[in-house]
Amino acid sequence: MMNQILIAGFGGQGVLFAGKFLAYKGLIEGKQVSWLPSYGPEMRGGTANCSVIVGDEPIGSPIVNAPNTLVAMNLPSLQKYENAVVPGGLILVDSTLIAEQVRRTDVRVCYVPATKLANDSGFATLANMILMGKLLKESEDMSFEHTEDALKKVIPARKIDLLGVNLKALETGFAYAE
Amino acid sequence: MSEKVLMKGNEAIAEAAIRAGCRHYFGYPITPQTEVAAYMAKRMPKIGGCFLQAESEIAAINMVYGVASAGKRVMTSSSSPGISLKSEGLSYLAGSDLPAFVVNVQRGGPGLGGIQPSQSDYFQSTKGGGHGDYRMIVLAPASVQEMASLTIKGFDLADKYRMTAMILADGTMGQMMEPVELGDVEVKDYDKSWAVTGTKCARPHNIVNSLFLEPEELEKNNFARYERYKAVEENEVLFESYLMDDAEICVVAFGISARVSKNAINEARKQGIKVGMIRPITLWPFPKAPLLAAAGHCHTFLSVEMNMGQMIEDIELAIRCKRPVRLVNRVGGMIPSPEQVLLAIQDADKGGKAS
Amino acid sequence: MIVFQKPKSLCDVPLHYCPGCTHGIIHRLVAEAIDELGIEGETIGVAPVGCAVMAYNYFACDMVEAAHGRAPAVATGLKRADPSKIVFSYQGDGDLASIGTAETVHSATRNENITVIFVNNAIYGMTGGQMAPTTLPGQVTQTSPYGRDVNHCGYPVKISEMLSQLEGPEYIERVAVNNVKNIRNAKKAIKKAFQNQIDGKGFSLIEVISSCPTNWGLSPEKALQWLEENMIPYYPLGVYKDRSAEKEAAEA
Secondary structure (H helix, E strand, O other), X not given: OEEEEEEEEEOOOOHHHHHHHHHHHHHHOOOEEEEEEOOOHHHOOOEEEEEEEEEOOOOOOOOXXXXXEEEEOOHHHHHHHHHHOOOOOEEEEEOOOOXXXXXXXXXXXXXXXXXXXXXXXOOHHHHHHHHHHHHHHHOXXXXXXXXXXXXXXXXXXXXXXXXXXXXXXXXXXXXXXX | OOOXXXXXXXXXXXXXXXXXXXXXXXXXXXXXXXXXXXXXXXXXXXXXXXXXXXXXXXXXXXXXXXXXXXXXXXXXXXXXXXXXXXXXXXXXXXXXXXXXXXEEEEEOOOOOOOOOEOOOOHHHHHHOOOOOOOOOEEEOOOOHHHHHHHHHHHHHHHHHHOOEEEEEEEHHXXXXXXXXXXXXOOOOOOOOOOOOOOOOOOOOOOEEOOOOOOHHHHXXXXXXXXXXXXXXXXXXXXXXXXXXXOOOEEEEEOHHHHHHHHHHHHHHHHOOOOEEEEEEOEEEOOXXXXXXXXXXXXXXXXXXXXXXXXXHHHHHHHOOOOOOEEEEEOOOOOOOOHHHHXXXXXXXXXXXXXX | OOOOOOOOOEOOOXXXXXOOOOHHHHHHHHHHHHXXXXXXXXXXXXXXXXXXXXXXXXXXOEEEEOOOOOHHHHHHHHHHHOOOOEEEEEEEHHHHHHHOHHHHHHHXXXXXOOEEEEEEOOOXXXXXOEOXXXXXXXXXXXXXXXXXXXXXXXXXXXXXXXXXXXXXXXXXXXXXXXXXXXXXXXXXXXXXXXXXXXXXXXXXXXXXXXXXXXXXXXXXXXXXXXXXXXXXXXXXXXXXXXXXXXXXXXXX
């Protein structure tokens, strides 16, 4: 199984951090992983995206052109990458920020009002991790195991007090039912 | 065995350099390699090393020249336009037989070009860049682990052969994170009795110099240098051979292009196409012998590279034009897709059988 | 009794400089300073591209030959590699004030703990007498055959004045080697520039107004006279910056 994940949104939404979390979780679970950010001016204000591959086989190209899983955190990202998702793949949509519906009918879609859930729960900046929680739930080869260990790896030491809310956000997403 | 950590390619280079005993770094900001400098700026003051942001790429490479003259391990890193500026210094380092370690995280060119990944400095790094007869050892990593291991190797080769070793990476390799294992590095001692460390009034003065006004002397120097280069060609060729045993089509690619090609080769194999890959890890010295051997059983070669066709010339020379070599490329910061490479493999497969 | 001999820090080899060239005097002053301070065994010199390119054959200490204009960057590397060494660069006007201006200004503003000997003779000597950044207005050279036209190619660069505006450098002085009195002063300045480095005070640059009889087309004697009448009025001698002295004066 090779899970090719593309996380896309605005710069500042925690796209890269969410990707790092998945990559570290994979690493802890003994899988092959790669993480590749978009870089350059488009990170400031435009769409930022990040390719994450988690799988059992050695990884060839680290670039996710045809994701199994697309996490769309804003409308431009959904519009840009919707058609790239492989048939039978999964699209996670932050439905607070994206009013439109996914047009594809050959993919699974989860609409998660991640930004609203995050605001309501008092961790406004963690919509990304709510979506990650949902991703763990909906991906057949993933589970909630090792999330805390992975978070400890990606949260810088000086911000480790944020471990609790990150975990909470992941749980919120994992438990969310449409 | 040490723990595997996730690191960006650029950071892996910086950390590996420190472990290889490098305590001097000089650089000038340029995308997409700035993480190397940032890492060094953070770490060097804590370990008694020196990070200095130079006023230009030219100054940075000449500071490297200074430290190298003193016999210490030293490096600089940049991206394509910055390497053009450093090329003067690269020629002088070669002319003075100084060991140095240089990183080029390539971006698209020519001119200011772009900031997205590219491999269009192949000629610049393997054929010169600066003036005069000289070579650099050019290492092309295709993973973050290799960004680290080839950095360590690069410092050793530079010291061993008294020449510049260059990492030729690209924006993707620099920016991507992968698991990497960084053990302790055994830093070997090399004879550096030529270094300028002060005579203590106990020996004749050492002179680090590339000026030889007597043509006979300059020629002798060049000949001697090329004897060392010959030893490098004989002893230091590195390449990866992937599914080549029964291959009828040979993909040749380095760095990120090789990663992309692997996907395409795996897919083609599922379709029954006998294709393999030779991935040069040293671009100079170029793996001529395995390519020539491959020409014995491969009817077509594919050169997958992110430039307008640079390495393809070395492949044609290596196989002495015995087989057709086709170019599969994207440029300007674009990366070939596995589908593009697969199509080229399928095409070569049909063409090969038809002929 | 020996009354006069070559400084220890100069090799016993013939210099290649033209008759009447003042490089020989300046080499000697540098070597005497090194001898008197007893630092030869710990000193590393950086030679330029220009007439003094082969200075690496003349100074007995360890020597490095730098690319054109890059000597201050090379010296920076040497000093950073081992701060206990005494590092000096020896550069001409084309090297230091034209192609290497950035390296000069930035090593000065970093207060890099090095000593720079800047030989200003208002011409490119090695390549046969072309216009230098310090060529005087109206001065005839191979590439300013009708005299330097400031409207066309701008004004000379006054390095000592320029660098003394920076906060960074420790010591900037302009001296000349056209007569005994000036040579004595030059020696004092050069020695101080090395002493500053030993004391860890930072960047010291001594600009030495010098002659080029060959390319000026004058006899050695006439050249010194021309220097005095034309160069010194344009490039006044004196201390342009002495931070330690300024600090002491402020504290007193």
